[in-house]
Amino acid sequence: xxxxxxxxxxxxxxxxxxxxxxxxxxxxxxxxxxxxxxxxxxxxxxxxxxxxxxxxxxxxxxxxxxxxxxxxxxxxxxxxxxxxxxxxxxxxxxxxxxxxxxxxxxxxxxxxxxxxxxxxxxxxxxxxxxxxxxxxxxxxxxxxxxxxxxxxxxxxxxxxxxxxxxxxxxxxxxxxxxxxxxxxxxxxxxxxxxxxxxxxxxxxxxxxxxxxxxxxxxxxxxxxxxxxxxxxxxxxxxxxxxxxxxxxxxxxxxxxxxxxxxxxxxxxxxxxxxxxxxxxxxxxxxxxxxxxxxxxxxxxxxxxxxxxxxxxxxxxxxxxxxxxxxxxxxxxxxxxxxxxx
Amino acid sequence: xxxxxxxxxxxxxxxxxxxxxxxxxxxxxxxxxxxxxxxxxxxxxxxxxxxxxxxxxxxxxxxxxxxxxxxxxxxxxxxxxxxxxxxxxxxxxxxxxxxxxxxxxxxxxxxxxxxxxxxxxxxxxxxxxxxxxxxxxxxxxxxxxxxxxxxxxxxxxxxxxxxxxxxxxxxxxxxxxxxxxxxxxxxxxxxxxxxxxxxxxxxxxxxxxxxxxxxxxxxxxxxxxxxxxxxxxxxx
Numbered sequence: 001x002x003x004x005x006x007x008x009x010x011x012x013x014x015x016x017x018x019x020x021x022x023x024x025x026x027x028x029x030x031x032x033x034x035x036x037x038x039x040x041x042x043x044x045x046x047x048x049x050x051x052x053x054x055x056x057x058x059x060x061x062x063x064x065x066x067x068x069x070x071x072x073x074x075x076x077x078x079x080x081x082x083x084x085x086x087x088x089x090x091x092x093x094x095x096x097x098x099x100x101x102x103x104x105x106x107x108x109x110x111x112x113x114x115x116x117x118x119x120x121x122x123x124x125x126x127x128x129x130x131x132x133x134x135x136x137x138x139x140x141x142x143x144x145x146x147x148x149x150x151x152x153x154x155x156x157x158x159x160x161x162x163x164x165x166x167x168x169x170x171x172x173x174x175x176x177x178x179x180x181x182x183x184x185x186x187x188x189x190x191x192x193x194x195x196x197x198x199x200x201x202x203x204x205x206x207x208x209x210x211x212x213x214x215x216x217x218x219x220x221x222x223x224x225x226x227x228x229x230x231x232x233x234x235x236x237x238x239x240x241x242x243x244x245x246x247x248x249x250x251x252x253x254x255x256x257x258x259x260x261x262x263x264x265x266x267x268x269x270x271x272x273x274x275x276x277x278x279x280x281x282x283x284x285x286x287x288x289x290x291x292x293x294x295x296x297x298x299x300x301x302x303x304x305x306x307x308x309x310x311x312x313x314x315x316x317x318x319x320x321x322x323x324x325x326x327x328x329x330x331x332x333x334x335x336x337x338x339x340x341x
Numbered sequence: 342x343x344x345x346x347x348x349x350x351x352x353x354x355x356x357x358x359x360x361x362x363x364x365x366x367x368x369x370x371x372x373x374x375x376x377x378x379x380x381x382x383x384x385x386x387x388x389x390x391x392x393x394x395x396x397x398x399x400x401x402x403x404x405x406x407x408x409x410x411x412x413x414x415x416x417x418x419x420x421x422x423x424x425x426x427x428x429x430x431x432x433x434x435x436x437x438x439x440x441x442x443x444x445x446x447x448x449x450x451x452x453x454x455x456x457x458x459x460x461x462x463x464x465x466x467x468x469x470x471x472x473x474x475x476x477x478x479x480x481x482x483x484x485x486x487x488x489x490x491x492x493x494x495x496x497x498x499x500x501x502x503x504x505x506x507x508x509x510x511x512x513x514x515x516x517x518x519x520x521x522x523x524x525x526x527x528x529x530x531x532x533x534x535x536x537x538x539x540x541x542x543x544x545x546x547x548x549x550x551x552x553x554x555x556x557x558x559x560x561x562x563x564x565x566x567x568x569x570x571x572x573x574x575x576x577x
Binding site: 001002004005007016017018019020023024030032062072073081082115120121315316340341 | 369370371376379380382383385409410411455456458459460463464549553569570571572573576
């Protein structure tokens, strides 16, 4: 069978390419993507704002690592056709008992170090799929991957921190910070949650936690633990602000990606005995937790559905580029591709 | 019920001196008809996928399909001498084996268009809920001229010109009624199912085809198809 793959070939240039696949590929499942969503990382490739060397090495490449779909054929007998599944973008090429696949240097990742999900059909291994039960199905499933990343960040905090969790802070007012806050609300039900951001209009979407503008932090506010979900140029100021505010022996999970080195106040890290922990992407277990949270808690599902701010019906390449362009102009929320290619 | 019909009744007269009909020639290491059938096989909406084959090649086709695809919905039947006969062959097969319901539709596709996309098939199925007949077309990029006896008689406005591809989709009952009303001559001349339905006074909806949905009928097409088929073997 010929399969269409939609690859980014240059700045804002998406082209269809034809590949040949076998229906009967042993050990594989064929999935029809149904919903996808656009990540900032995809946009950095799309707009050509990654380093020239990175672009030269990775393009052409199919974008999108946030996607769900429907099984149309399974040569492994794991899923029945019609099953709704989330597709895990981390592709492990080896395992380590102590280190999760998402941290292994040998793992590849969709829309980064291998082609993403923007295809007519995806041929994938069953270990990279998890069923989405009927109760969890929703347009927000498109970005379950990001929810799983939030789960991983919160889990990293849980496994790193000392046992003190009265007040927890999350830095960032974007989509990832919002999802991290939604997840933290459930995984730290007894804690007081504070979300710190620069833009009040974005913080105003959060009604389930306290919000604080970063230039109006009350002098007496101290936190036990924190997650940084700012990234980019804001990483430095955010991390240093956390170091200032956090209590001694606090843990800071760093989840925001920065293209440049970040200068932080290590003197205070030393003096307070602060623990810094990095987190990236997510594991299969995190995906399962994310699905369970959405399936079993209606409030979580509705809070996440608020992020669906733009749904684009996609039947031709122009719809894809329009969606990426529209997404760039959005202040808050996610662009979901209702995929019919 | 939604039926698919993959038309492979030809014997390859346009391909030059090939050993086998064009639909059986290899493209990216697999027969063209297999590529096409695999695409149809992934559409759960089809209740049956009928393959119409020239009588001489029926057993060959059955063996070939069995070798590549394990889809119980696929059946091989005999194609007719003309296109309308081939369509009626499928309709009679459906009537004999499953009976006919008023809203049953038949999605007909050329076996030699292996680059058909899921989107085009699904658009046909959707449009068939609105129209008794659906045609798959792409806007003309070249100017279309009408000519007779070596001279142009008309140059139609290009924006209104489209080129027909397949699938073509019909409401089975409506098609059969019209077929029964046509003269023998009309049945032989009207080789296009959309035209048959137009003649019956039905509105024929269009869905967007694709420039890649090419028909592999001549050696030149096969060369182009081979290039497309191998254009991206590095996709992971």
